[in-house]
Amino acid sequence: MLNPSPMDQELLAPPAAQEAATRGFAADMARALTVHPRSISPKYFYDARGSQLFDAICELPEYYPTRTELAILRRHAPEIAAQMGPRAEIVEFGAGSCVKVGLLLDAMEQPARYLPIDISGEHLAASAAELRGRYPALDVQPVVADYTQRLLLPALLPGAGRRVGFFPGSTIGNFTPAEALHFLQVAGQVLRGGALLLGADLVKDPAVLHAAYNDAQGVTAAFNLNLLARSNRELGTDFALEQFAHSAFYNAPLQRIEMHLVSRCRQQVTLDGQAHAFDEGETLHTENSYKFTVDGLRALAERAGFRAGPVWTDPQRMFSLHWLQAPK
Structure with a gap:
């Protein structure tokens, strides 16, 4: 698509x-x-x-993905922040309202910068302004762009740690399998030496899925x-x-x-x-x-050059968050 x-x-x-x-x-x-x-x-x-x-x-x-992913983030943000390390820089693909990233920023050790990328410039500007109000010491640099294309992002800030991509919401599911692979390959180039935190919705009862979209x-x-x-x-x-x-x-x-x-x-x-x-x-x-299985998503990421790391899910295994090491 x-x-x-x-x-x-x-x-x-x-x-x-x-x-x-x-x-x-x-x-x-x-x-x-x-x-x-x-x-x-x-x-x-x-x-x-x-x-x-x-x-x-x-x-x-009816729409379970957002609240389920937020619950996973709240529960596991300290573990995820530990994977990121100090002074990490977050690049969020399709940032939207910048809500979920706040849970990571609260848990991180001195985040260096936040680069939200979104195609809707007006909405992104409003969200970035709100985030600056909540985190006045954070360097917030919104990027109005189509993240399905290759991006030339600025170099890491002096003294910054690793660059970590954040792609929540199971937006990866909006791609065809071939396009998902392509996106992950491009993300691996942008995040080289860093990592990607990826949200993926899991296969489940069709009745639950039908209600969520109707x-x-x-x-x-x-x-x-x-x-x-x-x-x-x-x-x-x-x-x-x-x-x-x-x-x-x-x-x-x-x-x-x-x-x-x-x-x-x-x-x-x-x-x-x-x-x-x-x-x-x-x-x-x-x-x-x-919708994905955990093993299927990890295999897809590894085909794109990532190394699959920890996976966090909710108790009912409705949704998953994947830590993926980017190629060096």
Whole structure:
């Protein structure tokens, strides 16, 4: 689903990053409306409104991943901080609201710097400002960028310890297996000599998974449909949101949740003057969320050049956090 690129990406100032993001969104939407079956990257969920909706999803009673991962972090933060060592620098991929990293910062010995990376510049700026207020002595340097591309990050600060990547939330599950491998290979290059703390959702009862992505309040549906609203705002498309329905289901053979937007009728959508027909029942595939076994995730990381270390899970083994040593 995501589209990693081998091209290096400079650290962009927010206006330049926004222009680049809009161009990428337009190109990917044009492709999505042309190919069959239709699909688009889930990274386009995350404009300011989409980020707010995702934060709301994380508070839902049905959505177990966030609270479970937070509980693991609270319980094991001292052990994780010991693995990091003193004066470590954290690079968070897809930082969002910067909530989970606070549990690590509280446990760390003199963290040197925090580099949150996110595609939603407005949301990232607000989160970084809030974090600076909580940790005034911490050097917080937000990076507005697409973390699925190679990143040229600044050199370690003088006197800093190791560079540790943080990729929570099982966002690794939004990649296809090949893309997940590619991302880990790129992360290994960025974090060379350091480590990656990776959150991964585990295979479980399909009924639990179904409920997590089909909440009773309809917040996940609004989050899914917001992708179309964003396209209308930013790209000038004319999606009629009321003519699309949210659909999420567990594909057991592929061990993944799939999210789609289903056309309720035969209709047309226009982009740059070009009309694209949707048949009744045709879908735009917006997200995959792969689930893992502990052994399967460790094997994937080792294929990417990492050395698998400690694994922390909750008592019910719903979710996992993996310490992965980056290549030297």
